[in-house]
Amino acid sequence: MVRHLLTATALALAGFASGAFAAGDPAKGAALATTCMGCHGIDGYRNAYPSYRVPKLGGQKADYIVIALQGYRAGTRPHPTMRAQAASLSDQDMQDLAAWFASQGEPHTGSAAAAGPGKDKAAVCTACHGEAGISSAPMWPNLAGQHRDYLAQAIERYRDKARQDPVMQGQVAALTDQDITELAAYFSAQPGLFTTHLKN
Numbered sequence: 500m501v502r503h504l505l506t507a508t509a510l511a512l513a514g515f516a517s518g519a520f521a522a523g524d525p526a527k528g529a530a531l532a533t534t535c536m537g538c539h540g541i542d543g544y545r546n547a548y549p550s551y552r553v554p555k556l557g558g559q560k561a562d563y564i565v566i567a568l569q570g571y572r573a574g575t576r577p578h579p580t581m582r583a584q585a586a587s588l589s590d591q592d593m594q595d596l597a598a599w600f601a602s603q604g605e606p607h608t609g610s611a612a613a614a615g616p617g618k619d620k621a622a623v624c625t626a627c628h629g630e631a632g633i634s635s636a637p638m639w640p641n642l643a644g645q646h647r648d649y650l651a652q653a654i655e656r657y658r659d660k661a662r663q664d665p666v667m668q669g670q671v672a673a674l675t676d677q678d679i680t681e682l683a684a685y686f687s688a689q690p691g692l693f694t695t696h697l698k699n
């Protein structure tokens with residue numbers, strides 16, 4: 500009974516999430532995305548300080564892209580540049596952008612890299628982020644193939660509570676620096692996300 504109720508609630512939430520975010524127009528998103536490509540469209544482009552690579556958005560979940568942009572706009576994610584970028588975007592703009600990124604292709608597939616020590620530690624993460632970092636729900640980010648240094652700093656920001664997300668703060672509270680290094684190495688080594696480029 501309890502399980503049925505939980506399932507129904509989860510389905511209702513999932514339905515709400517996809518209903519809420521399904522309305523993006525990729526053509527409008529393409530026009531907005533030109534601003535973003537100066538950083539997100541250059542392979543391996545680095546954030547100035549602290550120095551880590553700008554996250555890959557190709558193959559990322561559209562609903563998650565909207566949630567992340569809303570987080571920068573609301574200030575629950577701390578990055579100054581992304582806060583400035585998101586501040587002027589409406590919810591519709593965010594959905595249009597997410598639809599454009601989603602239209603650039605599915606996550607890459609292929610054989611996973613050799614499993615390092617991060618694989619065992621990742622077992623607690625895979626319920627949401629997927630066995631090899633391709634998540635099972637639209638509001639949970641894919642981690643597979645993301646830049647290793649970006650993943651590590653994102654986990655650190657949840658741990659020091661600069662990124663305010665109750666789910667992730669709980670997940671990473673007890674991780675050591677060594678755990679974070681190994682988890683980031685594991686997920687970044689899986690095939691998945693890619694850098695998008697503007698086409699002429």
Ligand code: HEC
Nearest residue numbers: 534535537538546553554564567568576578580581584596
């Ligand atoms: C000046 C460089 C720059 C520009 C321009 C820029 N971004 Fe970003 N973006 C970043 C950096 C750096 C991060 C990582 C911030 C952090 O650590 O949270 C980021 C993070 C993101 C994330 C979160 C990704 C994730 O995996 O959580 C999304 C989504 C995003 N940007 C979308 C956009 C969109 C859409 C635009 C254009 C409207 C844009 N960005 C413009 C540098 C930039």
Ligand code: HEC
Nearest residue numbers: 566623624626627638639640650653654664666667670682
């Ligand atoms: C209960 C589901 C759940 C579990 C388990 C979970 N996560 Fe997450 N994770 C999320 C959600 C939801 C977000 C997006 C939070 C936000 O909006 O910032 C997220 C975000 C992240 C991000 C940021 C991705 C990006 O692109 O910025 C990383 C990295 C991450 N999780 C790593 C982990 C690791 C490592 C573990 C295991 C130690 C883990 N997660 C366990 C749900 C989960």
